Each structure stands twice: as C-alpha cells, then as structure tokens.
Amino acid sequence: MAAVMLQGTGSDVGKSVLVAGLCRALANWGLRVLPFKPQNMSNNAAVTVDGGEIGRAQALQALAARAEPHTDMNPVLLKPQADRTSQLIVHGQVRGTLGSSNFREGRRSLLPDVLQSWERLRARCDIVVVEGAGSPAEINLREGDIANMGFARAARVPVVLVGDIDRGGVIASLVGTRAVIEPEDAAMIQGFIVNKFRGDPALFADGYSAIEQRTGWRGFGLVPWLPCVARLPSEDAVVLERNAQRSEGRVLVACPMLPRIANFDDLDPLKAEPDVDLVMVPPGRPIPADAALIVLPGSKATIADMRFLRSQGWDIDIASHHRRGGMILGICAGYQMLGRTISDPLGIEGAPSGTAGLGLLEGETVLGERKTLRRVSGTALDHPFEGYEMHMGSTAVPAGAQAFAFLEEDRPDGSISPDGNVMGTYCHGLLASGALRRALLERIGAASDAADHHHIVDTALDELARDLEACLDIDALIALAGKAD
Template sequence: MSRKLMIQGTGSDVGKSLVVAGLARAFANRGLRVAPFKPQNMSNNAAVTADGGEIGRAQALQARAARLAPSVDMNPVLLKPQGGNGSQVVVRGVVAGQAKARDYQDWKPRLKPAVMESFARLSAARDLVIIEGAGSAAEVNLRANDIANMGFARDADAPVVLVGDIDRGGVIAQLVGCKVVLDDADAAMIEGFIVNKFRGDPTLFEDGMRFVAARTGWRALGLVPYFEGAARLPAEDAFGLRGARATKGAGVVIAAPLLPHIANFDDLDPLKAESGVDLRFIAPGDPLPAEAALVILPGSKATIADLAALRANGWDIDLFAHVRRGGRVFGVCGGYQMLGRLIRDPHGMEGDVAAAPGLGLLDIETVLTDTKTLVAVSGRAPTFDAPFHGYEMHVGETAGPDCAQPLLRFEDGRVDGAQSRDLRVMGAYVHGLFADDALRAAFLARIGAEAAPLNYEQSIDETLDALAAHCEKHIDLDALWEIAR
C-alpha cells in the first residue's frame, strides 16, 4: 500500500513547496514511485495538465521532480484570486465558480469528497505520496471543515512534518507556538520538524533544535541551509516579487511592472536566467526605467483591475514615452489584452466594470468570455523564424486589424497574437514562450541582447537534482520514510 507523508508549514513562504519538490526527486532517485499532492492551493501561477485542466505551478514542478506528468488529481482545489469577485474556484482542473473568502468556508464540505477521491486515485499507483499543506498549520480560525492542513491530515491519517523558516526570524516561536495553539488531536499528527533557510554556522543552532524538540516532543529531522538554486525554479506565488526594487545590473534591461494580480510570472524565468539580460520587476511607486529596451506586460488574473492599477501608478505614461523613444513592448495573455483599444466584460467575469479602454498600442479589441481555454500548444513564430511550445490559459477572444500579423502559428493551423506595423509592439495569449531556447535567442537578438548557450529545460532538471542532493544531505530521509505510513 502507498505510504503518505504531509509537509505543513508554520506560515506561507516557509519553503514547503521546495521541500516537497526536493523530497520527491530524492525519493524518486531511490527508485520509489512518488507523487506530490496538495489538497487546496491558492495561487495565480498555474500550469496546464495533459488531462486538460489546471493546477498550481508548484504541483507541476513537484510532478516534474517526481518524473511524472502533472495531473489534476495532484491539486484538486485551486483558488485563483480575481479582483472584485474574490477567488475563482477550480475543482479538478475545471472552473466551478467564484467565491468570496467568507463564502468559501461553506464550499469546503462540498469539496472534501473531490479532494479525498483525487488523493485515493493518486495513492493507488504510488509507493509514496508527499502532501503539501497550505499557509500555516496553526490557522485555528479556519480549522472548521479544513481540507488543506490538519483537517486533511486527520481525514487521510497522514503523519505531518512541520517546516519553519529561520530566515524570517523567530523560528523557535513559530514551531513551539504551533504546538501551543493546536488542539491535542491535531498536534498528535505532527511527528517531526524541519528548520529551513538557515544561513551561517549550524552548530550555533544545535541548542535551538534541542529546545524545540524538548518543548514539542517532535523529532528534529533537519536543519536545512538556504538553497541558492531556488531562484532558478518556478515560484508558486508572487510573495518573492512584492516590494522588489529596480536595481542596476549588467545586460540589456527588460522591465515588467509588478501588477496586483500578476499571474504566471514564471513566463519570465528564462529571461532572468540569461546573463545578457537585466530583468527588473518594477514595484508600485517606481517608474519604468528609461533605459529599458523592452517592457513586458505579464499575465493577469484580473486584467481590467490591473489595467487600472497600471494607470494609477503612471506606468501608462512611462510606457507611451518608452514607445516614442523606439522601445519595444511585449504583452502576455492579460498583458496582451491590455495593449488593445478596448476590453469588454459582458458576463461580469472580473467584476462590475463592463468595459474599459485599453492602452491603444495595438489595434485590437478583447471580449472576455465565460469559457476558459486550457490547452498545451506548439508551432512556429514566423517573425522570429523559430519554434515555440507553451500553453493557453485564458478567458477572452481578441480580434482587430493588427491580428492580421499574428505572432504565432500553431501546428493545427490556428494563429495567435498581434503585432504593430513596425513590429515594436506585440503580444499573444500563449504562456511559456521564452522557455524555448531558439525562440528566446531570436527574440533577444531583436532587442540587442545576446543569448547565452543555455538549455533552459535541462537547467530546471539539473536544479531539481541539486535540490534533491541538498535534501539528502540535510534532512533525515530514512526517518521520513519510517514516519510515513
């Protein structure tokens, strides 16, 4: 029978997702059939699965670490924050509706059967399922009907290992505090703890590990140094981007405004990996840098709201000045929609605003639809004479004169995207374009940057191997296998 192990955290962004990915690759390297599972995730960074649904980007990365194709069973409930409509609720890869935070609490009992069925199906063919919790294990205010943390652990009889983040400070209080606030039955599910993101001399924290173990009765399973390669892997959410300041560096400057509902921002990860590129996420209140050769408008889960935020920050004025100077602009999905003349929302998909004027940099108009396109695609980009592969994940249809110059041509003959007459402003719905080495190199050549000899997809697997080795060295994997049941 499959064994199960749940990794919960003392809070958000403590490194649960990376720990699960590292453990998945490490146990897979030991010859085990491993699968990741997250009952409920909240993220606008999502991935398309082979079975035609969507799951959190972190679970797709964890599946890759386990050497599996991602499936909707790996993340049966995905919450995608969406402007004035609260969050879009995705169940087994398909949009089930929208819910405000308080209203969502009433959804949980109805969602539990889907969660448990997906977990059972995933477990049936695996030696080990590694489950990731959401947020903090100590969110006792949300404990009723919980499907993400201790509620799931109790229902699935899954032993828990708690991860704390020493980098943010107060890790002893994080861990001991969880034991204090949890009820006895929930606390009894926790078998051990891991202290993550340590920097410095580990001998200086030996007493800290012993103190936590003595106060909680949990086993100390690892003091894990900060993994520098984390920046090379797709992130689950935008926490790491918030508050980012533009900094000068080497290479051609590419700027991306950090919009409130930014989605699938890992589209830009391959550019960040290029030594000839100085990629800058521009924080609210900062201007778009005048020295930028390219401005990228990334994907958005609330296009109309983010368009208003773009204007409120004065980034529209900066963008028009950038274009007048001869700079280039590229829009991805929601960013592509913003570049047009008008966005209409007749079904109220994003809230109460029925229509909003776009930036007018492309002669196109978009109508947001009540159906969602979710599909992996590949083909060729004629402008760059290069192949591409990626995925569509959007609501909306876009048309107009500039679509007569499509950016992409799919293998099935369909086309996507639009370009201005001078080819300096362009956009498309397809995510993941820059992961293709040939297309990225041709694109960078257009803005005066030279691509490095980088195999991006191979670099992700190499980083996952390094993460697995990091976990093997600093976490007691034999003890984890013993704990798993």
C-alpha cells in the same frame, strides 16, 4: 501506499521546494512518487495532461517526480481576482467563485472532491508527498479546513512541520504552533524541519534540541540556504518584491507588478539570462526610462489591472517607451491590455464592464465564460517553442494583421504592430525556448546563452535532491510515511 505531509509555520517557509526536492530524491531512489496539495491559492498555474489546471508548484513537483502534471495533484485551486473573490477550480475546471461570505462553508463542501483525487492518486504510486497551505497555526481558519489538518486527519497522513529560520523566530514559530493548535491536530505532527539556515549548523544545535524538548517532536533535519532554489520557478508573488540589484552594462527588462499578476514564471528565463537585468516595478514607481523591453504579464483580472495600470501612470510610461522605439511584449492578459478595448459583458471578472486598452495593437478582446486550457507548440520569431494557453475570452484582430506565432495546423496566435516593436501572445511558457528567447533579446541588443530553461530547472531539481539527501533523514521520513493509513 505510504504518505507524508509537509505543513509550515507560515506561508513562504519553503514547503513547495522541499516537497519538490523530496519528490526528485525519492524518484532517483527508484520509488514511484507523486505530489499532492489538497487546496492551493495562487494565480500561478499550469495546464495538465488531462486538460485542466493546477498550481504551478504542483506542476514543478510533478516534474521533480518525473510524472505528468495531473489535476488530481491539486484538486482545489483558488485564483484570487477582483471584488474580494477567488475563482474556484475543482479537478482542473472552473466551478464558480468563493468570496468572504461563503469561504468557510464552500471550502468544507469540497472535502469529498479532495478525497476523491487523493484516493485516485495514492493508487498510482508507492509514496505521496503532500504539501499543506499557509499554516495550521491559523486557527481562525481551522473550521472547514481542507488544506492542512482537516485533510491530514481525514486521510490519516502523518505531518512534518517546516519552520523558516531565515525570517527569525523559528523556535517560537514551531513551539508556538504546538501550543495553539488543537491536541488532536498536534497529534498528527510527528516531527519538524528547520529550513533556510545560513552559517555553521553547530551554532543552532541548542536551538534544535530546545524545539525537540518543548514540542516532543523529533527533528528530521536542518536545511541550509540552497542556491539552487533560485533557479526554480516561484509560486508565491511575494518573491516579486525581492528585486536584485541592477548590474552595470546589462540590458534592462522591466515588468510592472500588477495587483493580480498571474503566471509570472513566464519571466524566469529572462531573469536567468546573464546579460539581462529583470526589474519588477512596484506600485508607486515609474517604469524605468532606460528599459529596453517592457513585459506586460498575465493577470487574473484584466480589466481591474488595466485600470490599476492607468492609475499608476504606467500607461504614460509605456507610451513614451514606444515613442522612443522601445520594445513591448504582452503575454495573455498583457496581450489583451495592448489592444484597443477589453469588454466583460457577462461579468466574468466582477460586474459587467469594459475599458480601453493601450491601443498599441489592433485587437479587441471580449471575455467569455469558456476558459481556454491547452498545451500548444508552434513557431514564433522563426523559432519553435512549446507552451500553454490559459485565458478567458478571445481577441479579434483585423484581417491582414501580422501574427506573433503560428501554432498547430498553422493556427495564428497574437499579433505584432506594423513597426515590429509591439508584440502580444496568448502563449505562456514560450520564453523557455532558448532559440526564441535569443531572437527576442537580439532585438534589444542583449546577448543570450540560448539555454533551454527546462534543462536549467531539471538540473536544479537534481541538485536540490542531492542537497536534501545530505541534510535530511530521508530514510526516517520514508519510515514515517509508511505509517499512513
């Protein structure tokens, strides 16, 4: 079995996208390929075929590899929540929390779990493309590491280092990584990739050679800035800060940027609509008064984010929007926030507490120990959809309340206000359905192309694969992968 690992000089250098593109390219070549990320830290997650959860990026990479997402593809997932702690997910299931006091020791103890998944996964395919997390240059985090060199050395997987030229300083970041990491770690790195280049590649020829000379590593390619990447889901919340310019004549959809926002890829289908401007509202700014639709997204800490929402005055903006007849959609935690109360008697999100919701729906939510993780299909707004549930606790609604959706076996989900303008659901991913999305947008006067968003993503993956085949030495990467133990 062959394997190669992409690590980065920092976060958001494009590792996730490159792994996805390589998985699709290798799958198109007829290889049985699977993705793997030992440890991920993200509140963007997906439900797997074996009833667990993994990082959204690994689910996308599985799609690229034309494989079902499985918990072995991301054995350790840390989901940041309140009080400087992260929910710890191991093999797809909640195992507790990690905080600053036990982070290093807790991580180190998880290496056997990581290697168990690794052994199972590698037995199922011809080649594994592994993604690191953050950067091996974060030498303050090296002790107990299972995400980068700690894993690479334990599993004896060769490493290719990815640098992002768009952010500047790519020569220093690649050469500097070589300088600061341990010699034993540096020996695992067999080459580099320069990512996100704009302009004439010939202009960077001397820089490329300088990296090879100063590191002793070979270059595997210079990847240009790829437009197709914009059509793929993003894992890191940092992308939410990059709002596009508003376009005159488009219908505005606004989403407040909660500190612990989760599964924000729910919004991607709206972002892709040609008649819609999706605006992520950062802290310190009001929700635009001309928004036709406000979307309250998922959150890893509903009560803490509900209180933050109030501290920003967004509750007042939402109430005013509702009085003007504007529409509101709450997804998962956003649905919980739209209700009357949210209580956490067991201290799932921190100390036991509770808070009032926005009161625009009649639901009362109680957070509990059991985490609901399941794929679902059903009908909403008279149109079919497929999605998934991922939440703690449940929401009770009064008898006779109008459900937002009906799932398998006619099971009701969510609710709709009597005036029809406020809707809430526990189902993630339902906006990928073109027909359902068009029905929603028609209510706010926006046209929709009703495109199936899954098809948009799949087409973008094929384009990404073709682009990488043109700029990377994939044959050499396969040969390198063959040197893995």
